[in-house]
Amino acid sequence: MLTSFSRRRLKNDGGVGLVYMLHHICEKNEKLIPTNEDLKVSPAFLEKIILRYKRLGFDFMSLDQLNEMIQSGLPNKRPFVAFTIDDGYLDNYIYALPVFEKYDVPFAVFVATDFIDKKAILWWDCIEELIMTHESVTTSDGKTYPCHTFQQRWNTFRYLRERILNIDQKYLEQGLNEMFAGYCIDWFGPIKQKGMSWSQIKTLASHPLCTIGSHTVSHPALKILSEVEAEHEIKEGMERIRQIIQQPVRYFAYPYGTFHEIGEREFRIVEKLGIQLAFMAHQGCITSVNMKNVARLPRVYLKG
Ligand SMILES: [Zn+2]
Incomplete structure (x- = not known):
């Protein structure tokens, strides 16, 4: 499990930085099903990770800064870490935002629009x-x-x-x-309780530390859809968010995000739609080589 990188570990892997992937930020309950609990990181653990990277001298990057770095082709002078949170859960707003604010750390939320429309079945x-x-x-x-x-x-x-x-x-x-x-x-009971509202998404979008990205409409495994359906899921999700937050949406995360659910066709669609950075759930750090493949950037699953 690639949870915490030291400078040396990053160097050994040829990495220049890493992008973390999170889902829920809330207290864990050890009595519940571990498969679900693995998607949770406690606010205290998130704080601990931020403090660790501060101590290690890493830069905290927003996706815009990461995008600029990649466009320039030059790795950041210092190792960096970026935080991304998938799906659009209410706990991101309640528990994660105050932690990121406390340490002035940028983060991104990848939103599946059905989660916010309360149409997703958790x-x-x-x-x-x-x-x-x-x-x-x-x-x-x-x-x-x-x-x-x-x-x-x-x-x-x-x-x-x-x-x-x-x-x-x-x-x-x-x-x-x-x-x-x-x-x-x-x-639909769980999503009504656990999903963010569009007004919370708008608040986050106008927050200086937060970037809103897209995560499709219905969070499907894109590979099993027809090409037309897959493109619609990606395009429609971006467009809907753009209309609501009144800002360009440049970044995307593939639902599930492993090679079981996505492949060359999805990378092509993302490039065709002009998405600037697209993230997988594929484990790994950002290297000066893989950062050129902006449609398939790896992330590191943060488990705590
Ligand atoms: Zn997801």
Whole structure:
């Protein structure tokens, strides 16, 4: 796991800096499903990481500064770190913003517009809730999954996750309702509680430390879509945000972001649309070589 880079470690990897990828900034709950908890970083941990890089003498860069550096072709004099947060969760606004403000550190939020429109199904939260409140879960095909112990709950989550990932995402709600017909689940409950509002996005967009980037409309695995659909997801997401925040949107992060979900076709679309920097979830630091591939910049998953 590439969480913390010393100057020497960065140099050994040929790196000039790194871009962190985060999702939730809030307290972790060790009783809940680890797969979901891994997406959380506590505000105290974020603070610790910022202080560590300050001590190490790294520069904190905004995406505009990173873009300028890449355009110039010259690596920053000092090693740098940039923070990016994916999806558009409310905790970014409540807990992450005050930490970044406290240390005057720039950050970016990559927004999937369906999250803000409260149209996204955070099925991983719904399934966690189901598992945590039942002794066992029985799917419509009669299969029963036990939920007594912590290990059973985690195993059940992983089995169900595997099955849900096989549902055609275009018919996700219908597929979920069919799979869990014996339960009354509000699939849109979690996003209503956990998503940011457009007014909060606007506030962040006008904040000097924050850059808003795009993360598609519905957060799909782009590779399984047709080319027209994939381009629409990317273009429409950017355009919608641009209209609302009344600022250019230059930066993008691929949903899921590994080579399972994206490939050459997606890189081509991003270049065609003139997106200036596009980030993957592919692990790695920014090097003077890979920074030339602006449609496929690596990031480092911050786990704490
Ligand atoms: Zn995402």
